[in-house]
Amino acid sequence: MQLLTGLLITPLCGSILIAFLPAGRDRLYRNIALITSVLAMLMSFYVLGMFDTQATGLQFTEHMKWNPRLGVAYDVGIDGISLSMIVLASVLCFIAILASSNITDKPKGYYLLMLLLETAMLGVFMAQDWVLFYVFWELTLIPLFFLIDRWGGKQRHGAALNFVLYTFGGSVFLLVAMLVLFDNLPAHSFSMRYMAGAAGSLSDHKQMLIFLGFLIGFGVKMPIFPIHGWLPVAHVEAPSPVSILLSGILLKMGAYGLLRAAEMLPNAVMQMQTTLMVLALISLVYGGLLAWRQTDMKKMIAYSSVSHMGVVLLGIATLNITGFSGAVMQMVAHGLVAGAMFLLIGLLYERTQTRDIRDFSSLARTMPRFAFFTIFAFIAAVAMPGTAGFIAELHILIGGFEEWGWLIIALSLGIMISAAYAIRTVGRLFTGPSRDDMKHVTDLRGSEMLAAGLLTAGIILLGVFPAFILQYITPSVDSLSQLFS
């Protein structure tokens, strides 16, 4: 069996296995989910090891006819960008499942859906056929809807419905754009490679309209400023492990899709460059300011995700190799950082049943391990040197400076705002007089430490040895940036 298909169906097998197990074996479901996600993670590491960093183009390609009349095929393969996303996804899925130990209500369905979600997300990053991509893209919605609606917070029903409707609305634009493109190309095929080659023959006007469709479709997921309304609600109401996946990977799917769309329609992207930049800067500052304005910590992290994804969009908008590298790097970095923040705040919420920042004080004394990891996560969110985010923002800063000169200072403004709420939160959580109701909060346990430690190690590793990830990204990003020069 081929490697990528193997990776894709590993969590699927786990979820099918759980489905057929008898009811009431709660520990078993969790163990199966853990083993499958570890297996998937190890397989993704194996793919990482086998990946040829010298070669450009797709690797590990597989092709299988699916519906030849429509030109649809099961076409998977990865380049450096999808590779980094796949590894990130498999690691975060493992961490999310590891952090789910407190889900005691119907664990069977929960773990089944989590594994299904992992399959769908991996599929998005592997697909090399737009229909296959769309299938996986929509497939993520089904488990997510149930996960939020069944295991979420107080207003989960509204949040789940809102989330699905909102993203579905975006998907409609995506679908229409894809169909228009399909209709306008001579050979009826949905293959990404074919479409990327042939789309250049369309008129500029048409390309522009098609790209707009893609932009709205992916922009909802990413999210970009005016169409981010689903994100705060969904992040807050979702159970913490799902929030990890939502901000860690789901948002990256939008950015990843945008990169793929940009590869296909370079002319349109070049015309839209300024618009993209403005949108990115607005998202950046808007998300940061709203994050600062929140007292609910989960909501704060949700808005900080908007801000950080604005940085990704800014990197994409530079249309040069440095900016693209920074964007991909920021996707990975934000996946790890947001994952760590949601994980830790989720664990805090489980223990104290509150997320309001005003309720906390002097936690460093009662939970020193929690304090260490949380402070680190917030520092990493500000992109301090030595963390992965710094490398990313430095790339984007340099790439952006090449493109727009001093305008890029706005990026530093975003970073400053993020420092404001990060420091505020750290100060509020860990310093001050000790409170009686916070004296008996238990510190992190073994598996939680493992999850937080893995993310922290990843952040430091990529921050100190960025060359490790850049070597995978660079060839793909280089060929991508060639299209715009």
Next chain:
Amino acid sequence: MLNFVASLIIAAPLTVVMVIAFGVLFNYFQDESSERLAGRLSTTAVLLSFFSVVGLLVFSWLQPGQLPTSLNLLDWFHSGQLSIKIVLSLDTLALSIGSLFALLLFVTQRFSINYLHREKGYFRFFMVLNIYTAAMLLIVLSGNAITAFLGWELAGLSSYLLIAYAYDRPTATANATRVFITNRLGDVGFLMAIVLSFYWASGSDWGSMNEELVALDASQRFSVLGGFILAALVKSALFPFCSWITRALEGPTPSSAIFYSALTAHVGIFLLLRIAPVIDTSHAMQIILIMLGVMTIIYGWLGGLVQTDLKTALIFSSLTQTGLMLTCIGFGWYALVTFHLAAHASWRIYQMLSAPAYLTLVNRKPRPVSRWLQKQRYLFNAALQRMWLDNIIDWIAVKPTTLLAQDLNHFDERVVNRMVGLPGQIDAISSLTDYEERKRGLVNPEVSVIAGRGVMGALMEKIANVLYWFEESLVLKGSGDGLINVIQTLGAYLIRIDYLFSRPRYLWLIILLTLMVVS
């Protein structure tokens, strides 16, 4: 081989520094039982350095011309046309003074093993002493100004650390800081000279630099020379920078002996010997040097007469000697200075090391201040006050700086902090005092989490509030909930239509209509 021997001179003491540091870090060196090992390691390292230097010296005597005069040890970095290298010079001056210094360092270390026995900071002392050993040898054997500067800085650092050896005594730490800062003044001169020599000459290798500096015009030569001389004056505590050296005696006796009376005091003179060909060309500089030398002699002589404690008296007499050396440099008698330097260093270290046992050794009352000085009241006072050099420096440099700093601090607190919103106004309770103040109602207890401080903070708060309203009422309610509302309304209509269709009368109607259309 040659490279290995040469680098051993510097590397041996530095290795011991690392070993002791790790030993202390991992609790291996912590009590009396391991003192012997640390002491042995340390003396062995200095002996290694000593034998390496002596070996090179003997080699250069036996095989004249075989030894290269300069040895490139390490290319540190290249940047554009700038290339910075660690170069050792192996000429007779360097090797002979180097072997003498290494020997004196060995003697001092051997002495310190007994002197610091059972001291709390035993290991710390030896660590710093080894840094100093490496630094001194680096200066003496340096082939270019950069290498010498490295040693220069290391020496400054280690003397700072040893003056503050008893760091629990406020005087010791205050004096250490004062000495360090005074030394930085000399470093500025040194650095300026290096930069200028890179700018006007091709580099800072002693030989070629001297040749090229001689060819420069007078003002340029004067500025480079001025930098080097400033560095030398400060390091050797020559007039007008004499006052720091008495403050430096806070450290343990062996360190005072080796630092301030034997080696550091001479290293400035040594630097002047290195740039002697350039000094020769500038008569103005020579005259200045002679005048400063004479002033140092007077300062040392007068001050020494009235001292009541032994170490200080010795330091003053040592100042007289270095002043004499400076004067001789002014006259151009370099060979004499070299000889004087070596002889004085050896003699003075003997005196300093035996100072703690002086009273038993000499066994008679110290002489009182001589008659004629007792009669000269003003002179006597000047000598007692050490010619007010410290006060003058305080008045010229320290006080204005402190006042300026106070003003700036005031400005910072009153204007900048208020605008920026930092610190003191941060609402996080950082200390118990904060907490108590808050409890007593001195500080507003319910400062909101989302409160911006300062001008920018207030602006940020305003903008954030507007955006928050926008987000809540338009983005979330409008699009999110609004979407659901629209769908629900639509759904209600559809259900209504569906309901109507399911009534038999409408069904009949539709069937009839269809039939009509078909027919």
